[in-house]
Amino acid sequence: MTEKLAGKVALITGGNSGIGLATAQRFVESGAYVFITGRRQDSLDAAVEKIGKNVTAIRGDVSNLTDLDRVVAIVEQEQGRLDVLFANAGSVEFAPLGSITEKHFDKIFNTNVKGLLFTVQKALPLLTEGASIILNASISSIKGAQALSVYSATKAAVRSFARNWTLDLKERKIRVNAISPGIVPTPGYNLMGLSEEQVQKFVESQTSKIPLERVGTPDEIAKAVVFLASDDSSFVNGIELFIDGGMAQI
Incomplete structure (x- = not known):
């Protein structure tokens, strides 16, 4: 494998499973040194x-600013810089309008919006000129989904961050892009409160809506993130890259 990220230092939040873990593996295979975060030590x-x-x-938990300070301090102590930041950590739960609670709202926004924002902001002093920031959004940023209005709103905010931060960071030549995966089964699906059987039924119900007639894999998302992290995407800035088999494009 070509070492497209040779010598680069990267931070991936939520790098202990799913898309984050697949991306960490791809980054290391591509020559990078990677820091990963997660809330569970065993994972x-x-x-x-x-x-x-x-x-x-x-x-560490990205919604805890003290944890984020510690993450950045460790990266600075061990490597002194960051060339790539993949703000990947996120949370999702179902809650239809009429049963949305303050607890639900706070949990999803604190992780997906507040956590992502302060992950990037606290890492800024370590980011090198010309660094790459990749934000994990979702096809929910543009596509409605039953009982996922709060989650979808957070992902629309993530897309907006990419646009605005592209301008905020232009003097440092830092690129900011968002990825929007489609249906990609990961351990995070079980964290939504679904059983294995319910996850399987959900996946099957969605497959017919995807032009490629299959769901995606974490590694397919990871390969796109490697592209955005590398010099192959040196003129790609401020975009939302849909990796969804065409589901949100038709």
Whole structure:
């Protein structure tokens, strides 16, 4: 594999499973040194073992600003800089209008909006000129979904961040792009309160809506993130890259 990220230092939030873990593996295979964060130590330990080399795991919750300070301090102490930031950590739960609680709202916005914003802002001093920031949004940024209005609103905010931060950071030549995955089964689906059987039924119900007639894989998303992190995308800035098999494009 060509080392498209040779010598680069990257931080991936939520890098202990799913898309984050697949991306961490791709980054290391592409020559980068990677820091990953997650809330569960056992999951982080398993991720480090799977990645195998050039990785440091830091336990922390992106919605906790003290945790974010500690993450940035460790990156600065160990590597002194960041060339790539993949703000990937996110949270999702179903709640139809009429049953949305303040607790639900706060949980989703604190992780997906507040956490993402302060992840990027606190990492800014470490980001090199010409660095790449990738934000994990969702096809929900443009597509309605039953019982996911709060989650969808957070992902629309993420897309807006990419547009605005592209301008805020232009003097430093830092590129900011968003990815919007479609249906990509990950362990996060189970965290929505769904059983394995319910996840499978959901996936099957969505497949017919995808022109490629299949769901995506975390590694397919990871390969797109590698592109946005590398010099191959040196003139790509401020976009929302849909990785959804065409689901939100028709």
